Amino acid sequence: MAHLISPSLLSADFGNLQRDIEMINKSEADWFHLDIMDGVFVPNISFGFPVIKYIKKHAKKPLDVHLMIVDPDRYIEDFYKAGADILTVHFEACNHLHRTVQNIKSKGMKAGVSLNPHTPVHLLKDIIADVDLVLIMSVNPGFGGQKFIPNSIEKIKELKKLILEKNSNSLIEIDGGVDNSNAKILIDAGCDVLVVGNYIFSSDNQINTIQKLKNISK
Ligand code: DX5
Ligand code: ZN
Numbered sequence: 001m002a003h004l005i006s007p008s009l010l011s012a013d014f015g016n017l018q019r020d021i022e023m024i025n026k027s028e029a030d031w032f033h034l035d036i037m038d039g040v041f042v043p044n045i046s047f048g049f050p051v052i053k054y055i056k057k058h059a060k061k062p063l064d065v066h067l068m069i070v071d072p073d074r075y076i077e078d079f080y081k082a083g084a085d086i087l088t089v090h091f092e093a094c095n096h097l098h099r100t101v102q103n104i105k106s107k108g109m110k111a112g113v114s115l116n117p118h119t120p121v122h123l124l125k126d127i128i129a130d131v132d133l134v135l136i137m138s139v140n141p142g143f144g145g146q147k148f149i150p151n152s153i154e155k156i157k158e159l160k161k162l163i164l165e166k167n168s169n170s171l172i173e174i175d176g177g178v179d180n181s182n183a184k185i186l187i188d189a190g191c192d193v194l195v196v197g198n199y200i201f202s203s204d205n206q207i208n209t210i211q212k213l214k215n216i217s218k
Contacts, residue, residue: 004030006064008197010144021058027207028214031064033195038069042142049082056083068141080107088112121158128168139176145198148177160190184216
């Protein structure tokens with residue numbers, strides 16, 4: 001499968017949000033990556049339902065919603081109603097991950113699980129067959145524009161092996177510090193989805209930057 005690009009709106013210009021949404025609509029990007037932070041699971045607060053609903057109204061591509069919140073079970077229904085197509089929860093934030101994943105899927109959304117940089121891949125052994133996506137955090141979650149943690153490449157390779165071993169259909173998504181210097185290495189290691197925030201939105205020609213990321217070949 002050709003890899004997908006999911007631009008993170010965390011680095012968008014929220015004063016010109018509709019303009020940035022239209023840019024992604026027009027570009028070769030595949031998804032919209034939405035980072036939801038509660039100020040408890042991560043040391044930052046981002047945006048909530050009114051903004052997501054507004055994005056849904058204008059976005060012509062799936063919403064890839066990354067929840068960096070404690071106890072995400074409380075809000076699964078609300079994220080579904082707000083327009084999430086893929087809903088990713090953090091492994092570290094769920095006491096009953098299997099139940100959470102089933103709840104997400106029962107609404108018709110794709111279910112993702114995210115691992116913080118310190119959380120080992122092997123902990124997914126008994127859930128990998130049930131998930132649609134694993135998001136490997138390649139920075140500590142909470143902020144855009146941080147430096148990529150190189151150990152994430154090994155984690156992707158290990159995850160790819162686990163997915164094959166367990167006959168899982170899960171996609172591998174990488175999030176944090178992705179740019180043109182590491183994108184090819186990540187794709188070669190087995191990544192299916194690149195989340196890219198700062199590198200796209202700080203570039204002079206965003207459409208072109210997305211095109212280049214999309215057209216990297218294995
Ligand atoms: C960080 C978020 C990321 C972030 C990625 O907690 O999950 O999605 O926006 O942004 P960059 O590409 O700037 O590291
Ligand atoms: Zn994210």
